[in-house]
Amino acid sequence: MADAVWVRGRIFELQESLATQAAIKAAAISPDAKTYAMVVGISKYQKLPPELWLQFPGADAKSFGQYLKDPNGDAFRPIRCSS
Numbered sequence: 001m002a003d004a005v006w007v008r009g010r011i012f013e014l015q016e017s018l019a020t021q022a023a024i025k026a027a028a029i030s031p032d033a034k035t036y037a038m039v040v041g042i043s044k045y046q047k048l049p050p051e052l053w054l055q056f057p058g059a060d061a062k063s064f065g066q067y068l069k070d071p072n073g074d075a076f077r078p079i080r081c082s083s
Contacts, residue, residue, distance in 0.1 A: 039065040 041057030044050075054060065 037065070037068050039068070 039061045041054070041059070041061030043054055043057040045053055
């Protein structure tokens with residue numbers, strides 16, 4: 001009986017180890033991977049009252065886009081930028 005419990009425990013440990021290894025492999029970033037970002041500023045919301053709308057959505061989107069291109073941000077390399 002004790003052997004059966006040990007075997008079940010060992011099978012569980014091995015399954016967990018395999019799942020962890022698979023997750024690490026799936027999360028690995030390929031050296032030739034590319035990342036894209038599209039930043040949009042939305043000023044009017046259908047289900048919000050106007051007093052809760054953003055005041056400067058275009059400026060916010062532009063600032064965030066600049067942050068993403070900054071080496072201190074995520075350092076995206078822009079293909080095409082438009083404002």
